[in-house]
Amino acid sequence: MSAHGPNANAGAPQPLRFFLDAIDMLGRLDGWMGAACLATLTCLMLGEVLVRALSDIFPWVPADIPIAWEYSSYLMAAAFTFGAAMTLRAGGHIRVTLVVARVTPATRRWLETVLAALGVAFTGFLANAMINFTWRSFSSDQVSLSSATPLWIPQALVTFGICLLVLQFVARFFQALLGLPLEDVSMRAASVAE
Secondary structure, eight states: OBTTBSOTTTTSOHHHHHHHHHHHHHHHHHHHHHHHHHHHHHHHHHHHHHHHHHHHHOTTSOSSOTTHHHHHHHHHHHHHHHHHHHHHHHTOSOOOOTTGGGSOHHHHHHHHHHHHHHHHHHHHHHHHHHHHHHHHHHHTTOBOTTTOOBTHHHHHHHHHHHHHHHHHHHHHHHHHHHTOOSOOGGGSOSSTTO
16 A cells, blocks of 8 residues: 555566556656646746736836746646656546457457557657757757757756656556556546646
8 A cells, every 4th residue: 555545556576566666656756847847837927927017017127038938838848748657657648449448358458568568669769869869959068049048958858758758658568468557546636627
């Protein structure tokens, strides 16, 4: 029994269970980081609106926050990738279950295993490309034109989120292979309002 309810990985062999539990913990961290990015994005946009409104009243207030739109795009990209691993584990991604819902449990397990392996392959390819992209930005000292922010920093955040998604697909592969629950309902929001 974990702090979040029954352990969804309880049926896994001990070394693999530790690995799967660690990925679940990283998935939770991933979700919190995504939420922090969205909260920061909201504050930045509200600050931009406030500064713009104040600049109409007080001429000495600047008309905008120079980095607001650039950093908003960084935060939005990071929020999307940070939330992906936890969303996959919680069962929140949009899926077409037309075939999977109509097959026997054994066939469904086989299909889920194959689909998880494909998920590892596709997200692994994306993670590799992002790692190379981030490394090139780091090694060539690329900076943004508007704020001189080193581009490897926001790229590393996005890359980290994608790497966590790869790990979650690896975990899903083993969970499907062993017939463990693919979704952890304790990671879901309690209601639509959340």
